[in-house]
Amino acid sequence: MDAAIVGGGPAGSLAAILLGKRYDVALFEEHQTPGFPVQCAGLISDNCYRKLKEYCNAKKALENRVKGAFFFSPSASVTLEGRGEAVVVERKLLDALLFERAAERADVFVKEKVKFYGFKIRTSLRELLAEKIIGADGVNSTVSRHFKFPKPGFFTAVQAEMRFEALDEEYVELYFGEKWSDSFFAYAIPLGDTARIGVVSRSNPMQYLKNLVEKHPSVSGRVKGSVIELNIGAIPERLVKFSKEKVALIGDSAGMVKPYTGGGLYYLLVAAEKLAESFPNLREYEKRYLSEMKNEYRFGYLVRKLYSFPDEKLEQLFSAMSDFDFAGVHMDSPSTLIRKVTDVSLRLLNRPSLAFYLLKNLI
Ligand SMILES: Cc1cc2nc3c(=O)[nH]c(=O)nc-3n(C[C@H](O)[C@H](O)[C@H](O)COP(=O)(O)OP(=O)(O)OC[C@H]3O[C@@H](n4cnc5c(N)ncnc54)[C@H](O)[C@@H]3O)c2cc1C
Numbered sequence: 014m015d016a017a018i019v020g021g022g023p024a025g026s027l028a029a030i031l032l033g034k035r036y037d038v039a040l041f042e043e044h045q046t047p048g049f050p051v052q053c054a055g056l057i058s059d060n061c062y063r064k065l066k067e068y069c070n071a072k073k074a075l076e077n078r079v080k081g082a083f084f085f086s087p088s089a090s091v092t093l094e095g096r097g098e099a100v101v102v103e104r105k106l107l108d109a110l111l112f113e114r115a116a117e118r119a120d121v122f123v124k125e126k127v128k129f130y131g132f133k134i135r136t137s138l139r140e141l142l143a144e145k146i147i148g149a150d151g152v153n154s155t156v157s158r159h160f161k162f163p164k165p166g167f168f169t170a171v172q173a174e175m176r177f178e179a180l181d182e183e184y185v186e187l188y189f190g191e192k193w194s195d196s197f198f199a200y201a202i203p204l205g206d207t208a209r210i211g212v213v214s215r216s217n218p219m220q221y222l223k224n225l226v227e228k229h230p231s232v233s234g235r236v237k238g239s240v241i242e243l244n245i246g247a248i249p250e251r252l253v254k255f256s257k258e259k260v261a262l263i264g265d266s267a268g269m270v271k272p273y274t275g276g277g278l279y280y281l282l283v284a285a286e287k288l289a290e291s292f293p294n295l296r297e298y299e300k301r302y303l304s305e306m307k308n309e310y311r312f313g314y315l316v317r318k319l320y321s322f323p324d325e326k327l328e329q330l331f332s333a334m335s336d337f338d339f340a341g342v343h344m345d346s347p348s349t350l351i352r353k354v355t356d357v358s359l360r361l362l363n364r365p366s367l368a369f370y371l372l373k374n375l376i
Contacts, residue, residue: 014142015292023111023282025040025047025150027111034118039120042125043125054211056276057102059100074104074106079097080097080184083187085186085187089188101202149262152266162253162267168197170246174209175239177203182203190324263288267284269281272317284302309348
């Protein structure tokens with residue numbers, strides 16, 4: 014066997030779909046179906062959706078189309094508007110569709126939790142050896158632990174589906190500030206008359222979510238009724254080294270998420286393509302992925318630093334950026350912000366103390 018892939022989430026299924034074309038591949042999933050329990054808001058860029066449609070019938074999982082985002086300052090007194098095509102997908106269904114396609118190309122084993130004995134793969138039903146092992150087993154990866162890869166660390170996310178009056182059903186809403194998260198942001202992703210309302214934070218996400226729903230000046234009056242569905246999950250904090258000679262990681266196990274949103278689908282999709290291009294050379298896989306994505310991570314970490322600024326500074330920044338035109342900035346590529354350097358610099362010219370604070374704390 015050329016490759017054994019551990020984990021049948023989107024990273025494992027995409028890797029199996031792409032590698033299974035040319036190699037002898039086995040895919041192991043510990044649950045009966047992947048994508049359960051759901052731990053995703055389902056928001057992906059139009060570009061990511063287009064690419065996913067090449068690999069499965071992703072249209073079936075489409076729930077909503079999004080045209081942009083409203084970014085709320087901590088006090089909600091300033092709202093910025095960003096435009097960009099995106100979609101919301103039902104993750105449980107998307108994972109099932111990808112897994113189904115993977116099963117056409119690879120030997121798939123469900124309800125088989127993988128453990129290791131040296132390089133030997135062990136489940137309750139079989140033992141086998143593979144030339145290469147791919148760890149697509151999520152943020153608590155057994156593969157990563159067993160083969161001593163660095164840990165990506167994680168934030169915690171809590172998400173509740175609730176009835177919600179969106180400002181605009183085609184706009185997601187992002188809420189910044191110390192009261193709504195200690196290190197990230199809170200969000201609402203509209204789905205008709207409900208929304209996925211969530212918080213990503215380092216600690217107490219449930220308390221932050223409660224605050225948001227009960228006290229946020231814009232949100233509290235628009236949430237109706239009680240929680241329809243509640244999900245709790247982890248979001249990796251940083252990309253780690255993810256290749257060795259015989260073993261590599263992909264997806265959350267390697268920390269492959271957009272540092273400034275926690276979205277993982279597009280970054281793991283790029284990784285699956287690089288893995289397939291480079292296989293069986295796993296070092297080359299890491300090299301190619303970094304060559305395409307390194308700058309996106311760098312800019313992404315920079316943007317994420319903003320989320321931990323004190324409310325006072327964030328409020329000033331939002332005021333400075335009011336009417337900022339996000340055209341040309343792509344949600345998957347924070348490096349596209351570079352196109353806006355002149356505009357941002359001009360806005361900061363008459364706010365020297367804020368400009369100094371940004372320089373000191375970002376660079
Ligand atoms: C609340 C929340 C909201 C999110 N929202 C978005 C969003 O809007 N857009 C976006 O792009 N991303 C979002 N993400 C991130 C996204 O969900 C992840 O990046 C993505 O699921 C990672 O896919 P994966 O295949 O690497 O891991 P997973 O989806 O975690 O899949 C890992 C699979 O491995 C299996 N497994 C684990 N261990 C073993 C084992 N030992 N043997 C066999 N199988 C095993 C598990 O059962 C699982 O099926 C969100 C995450 C959270 C927590």
